[in-house]
Amino acid sequence: MSLVEDVLVGAVRQGSPVLFATHGELVAERSGVVNLGTEGSMLCGALAAFATTVATGSPLLGIAAAAAAGALPALLHAFMVVDRGANQLANGLAIFFLGLGVTAALGSSLVGRQINGLGVAPIPLLSEIPFAGPILFAHDVLTYLALLLAPALWWFLYRTRWGLVLRATGERDEVPFAYGHSPRRVRYLALAAGGALAGIGGAQLALAITLTWVEDLTVGRGFIAVALVIFAAWEPLRAPLGAFIFGGALSLQLQLQARGVGISPFLLETAPYVLTILALVVLSSRAVSRMPRGLSAVFAGAQRA
Amino acid sequence: MSRPKVRHLIAVAIAFALAATLIACGGDEESGAEGQTTIGFLYVGPRDDFGYNQAAFAGSQAVAEAFPDAEVLQAENVPETAEAERVMENMIDDGATIIFPTSFGHLEPALNVARKYPDVTFLHQGGLDTAENVGTYFGTIWQAQYAAGVAAGMATESNRLGFVGGFPIAQVLLNVNAYELGARSVNPDVTTSIVFTSNWCDPAKQAAATNSLIDQGADVITQHQDCTNTVIETAARRGAKVTGYHFDASRVAPEAWLTGAAWSWGPLYVDAVRTIEAGGFEGSKYDGRYRSGLGEAVQLTPFGGAATPEIRERVEAAAAEIRSGELEPFTGPIRDQGGRVRIPGPQPSVEELEETDYLVEGVTGEIPG
Structure with missing residues (x-):
């Protein structure tokens, strides 16, 4: 395969777990709550998926366990932020460290265990299409799910009543409240769903990509997701682009090295961050105008005096 | 300095003194067991x-x-x-x-x-x-990497070996170089591609790195990473053979496993503790930069399913020669990728080797600047 094809296959493959987490963070932030604990949800999901697959031999049960385990830390975040009025950023970081520590302790006996995991399931016919086939249609099932979630979330946000309530909660929560909806309940649900999605992203890392559990398996991918939500300007249809840029940069530098091309991996690895900053600079006025207004207290830049 | 601040300082000083006393007493108590x-x-x-x-x-x-x-x-x-x-x-x-x-x-x-x-x-x-x-x-784990390279050089059909490295530090470069030299000693056409992950344990990136090497035709994979599971799994699933590093992980992929370079620190640690306990640290080999060789703290792991009888024989012969001192993996002239002679003589010192900042000819890839 050509370099472009190899890199794009890698971009989708490596981008997919981050895309799940990005979808999850996007749902949470649309309700007006930032969850820096997404990394912790990914880790809980990865461990739960791996442990369940070791115990039962079923990756599908593993994915279900990952969704539940990913939702748990997010619910704790909801409790602290929504009910106890904790600082969102500080509490999110605390949730991340909690997840890192708890999964490291609980998972230590699972290091080195083997699983069968999720294999590649090429989609008949579609995967035969030249160029696009291997890039988009020859992955594990979770990758297809991550891709389908982008339009599904768009449809949910903009075409359903519940999506409207979610968006309204993130914008001006007194409005849904006036119509009889509880912003508290919406935020709990949004955070739980977001944590579950991040957990599934962790499951994909453990079950499909690495077939491994080690502590800190995610190595910061949950934080990338938080940045990618801003990059995507809170729009589900833009999230895949950001996630694939992350996966593509990672894949490109490895593919170039394997071809003996001298390029600094340190430099290339900053690509997703550089792109996020660039996107913020270029789109900042537009991005800020698209930002759920409920986040402005958390995210507003320092105001000019 | 105003009065309240002075009072503050005194209070802090007293608190520190108290804490120090408590800690010191605690210490005495615990070291009481003679x-x-x-x-x-x-x-x-x-x-x-x-x-x-x-x-x-x-x-x-x-x-x-x-x-x-x-x-x-x-x-x-x-x-x-x-x-x-x-x-x-x-x-x-x-x-x-x-x-x-x-x-x-x-x-x-x-x-x-x-x-x-x-x-x-x-x-x-x-x-x-x-x-x-x-x-x-x-x-001197590069000696074991040389012997593992012998196995890889015989096992490869594509004449391409893949190496998943962490950071381009001397220890990693030394291992890549030894691997290629060992492989070339039995197969003059073999090359080794090196990919650095800029991390010691990011399994998802290890998987991508392993895939990128196999995409380029490598059919034997080794590594220098802290956690080693994923590279072995990924390579075995794609039909490549592996040699291990740090630790005998052969049970991850028994059929794809050739051999591996591994540590066996127990005897060295025990002997060092014994030496120190006897009051003999000063003047012992442990009071400087001691390097334990192949057969001591450095071991070849047992052979796996991919190692044919011929491979086992050649690897064991090379290992025996290294142990006896007959074979020095870095016997000059050793040239770098650009053809420059880096090691002219037959016996480079350990210091010289541990300052390696180049890749030998036959290694594909660049040291990131």
């Missing part, structure tokens, strides 16, 4: 990583077994920062008189703590600096 040695081990990662840290942890278990009366303190995930100094000082407060900081970056913190505690002996793994109470030791 004749009981306390030995501390620090690891940069988890002790069950199937790699570098697990190998060191296994060594500490051998110490615990050899000295049943000794107390062995363990600290995992100790970063290579001032945090390591705090961990070591805590161990000393708990009575430790011998400390093994086992990661490369634990050397600076160990030297700092050693200055404050002249009665505590530090044995650092892999360091190039020593002090009166700090000795360093390591193993």
Whole structure:
């Protein structure tokens, strides 16, 4: 395969777990709550998926366990932020460290265990299409799910009543409240769903990509997701682009090295961050105008005096 | 200075004095058990990583077994920062008189703590600096990588080997170079591609790196990573053969496994503790930069299913020659990728080798600037 094809296959493959987490963070932030604990949800999901697959031999049960385990830390975040009025950023970081520590302790006996995991399931016919086939249609099932979630979330946000309530909660929560909806309940649900999605992203890392559990398996991918939500300007249809840029940069530098091309991996690895900053600079006025207004207290830049 | 501030300072000073007294008393109490040695081990990662840290942890278990009366303190995930100094000082407060900081970056913190505690002996793994109470030791693991390269050079059909490295430090470059030299000693056409992941344990990136090497035709994969599971799994699933590193992980892929370079620290740790206990640290091999060779702290793992009888024979012959000193993997002239002679003579010193900053000819890939 050509370099472009190899890199794009890698971009989708490596981008997919981050895309799940990005979808999850996007749902949470649309309700007006930032969850820096997404990394912790990914880790809980990865461990739960791996442990369940070791115990039962079923990756599908593993994915279900990952969704539940990913939702748990997010619910704790909801409790602290929504009910106890904790600082969102500080509490999110605390949730991340909690997840890192708890999964490291609980998972230590699972290091080195083997699983069968999720294999590649090429989609008949579609995967035969030249160029696009291997890039988009020859992955594990979770990758297809991550891709389908982008339009599904768009449809949910903009075409359903519940999506409207979610968006309204993130914008001006007194409005849904006036119509009889509880912003508290919406935020709990949004955070739980977001944590579950991040957990599934962790499951994909453990079950499909690495077939491994080690502590800190995610190595910061949950934080990338938080940045990618801003990059995507809170729009589900833009999230895949950001996630694939992350996966593509990672894949490109490895593919170039394997071809003996001298390029600094340190430099290339900053690509997703550089792109996020660039996107913020270029789109900042537009991005800020698209930002759920409920986040402005958390995210507003320092105001000019 | 205004009055309230002075009062503040006095209060803080009294609090510190009290705390110091309490800690000192606590210390006396704990070291009260006569004749009981306390030995501390620090690891940069988890002790069950199937790699570098697990190998060191296994060594500490051998110490615990050899000295049943000794107390062995363990600290995992100790970063290579001032945090390591705090961990070591805590161990000393708990009575430790011998400390093994086992990661490369634990050397600076160990030297700092050693200055404050002249009665505590530090044995650092892999360091190039020593002090009166700090000795360093390591193993010439590149010798085992050379022998594993022999296996890879015979097993490859594409004549392309793949190496998943962490960072371009001398120890990694030395291993890649030895691997290629070992492979070329049995197969003049073989090349080794190196990919650096800029991380010691990011399994998803390891998977991508392994895939990128196999995409380019590599059919035998090895690595220099702290956690080793994912590279082996990924390579085996794509039908490539593997040689291991740090630790015998052959059960991850018994059929794809050729052999591997691994640590066996137990005997060295035990002997070092015994030497220090007998008061013989000064003047012993452990008070400098000791390097243990193949057959001692450095071992070849057992052969796996991919190793044919011919491969086993050649690898064992090469290993025996290295052990006896007949074979030096880096016998000059050794040329780098640009054709420049880097090692002219037959017997480079360990110092010379551990300053390696080049890749030998036959290695594809560049050292990131």
